[in-house]
Amino acid sequence: MKHLTSNRKQFSYKHYAFIETVFIAGKSDPARRYLGKATTLDKLFSPAWLAYGHSFAAENEHDQAMAAYFKASQLMKG
Numbered sequence: 001m002k003h004l005t006s007n008r009k010q011f012s013y014k015h016y017a018f019i020e021t022v023f024i025a026g027k028s029d030p031a032r033r034y035l036g037k038a039t040t041l042d043k044l045f046s047p048a049w050l051a052y053g054h055s056f057a058a059e060n061e062h063d064q065a066m067a068a069y070f071k072a073s074q075l076m077k078g
Contacts, residue, residue, distance in 0.1 A: 019051060028055050046075035 019038065023031040032055045038048040053068035 019048070023051065023055060028058055031055055044075055046072050049075060 019031045019034045022034065032052070035048055035052045035055060038045060039052060042048070049068050049072035053065045053072060056062075056065035056068060
């Protein structure tokens with residue numbers, strides 16, 4: 001079971017790296033699809049939630065952006 005969890009985290013990090021590249025290139029739709037995959041695979045991956053918020057904010061979707069930022073803030077306590 002630990003092996004599956006490790007693979008899942010590694011997969012979400014790979015998605016996140018790809019997402020950042022796509023998002024920087026100005027393509028928010030593909031970035032958002034991959035962010036959805038990353039947050040589905042690892043619901044506790046706070047950088048993906050933060051990027052998800054940025055992708056919604058870039059498209060003026062403020063309610064979804066606030067929800068994603070709130071989730072990220074809950075996970076990034078410290």
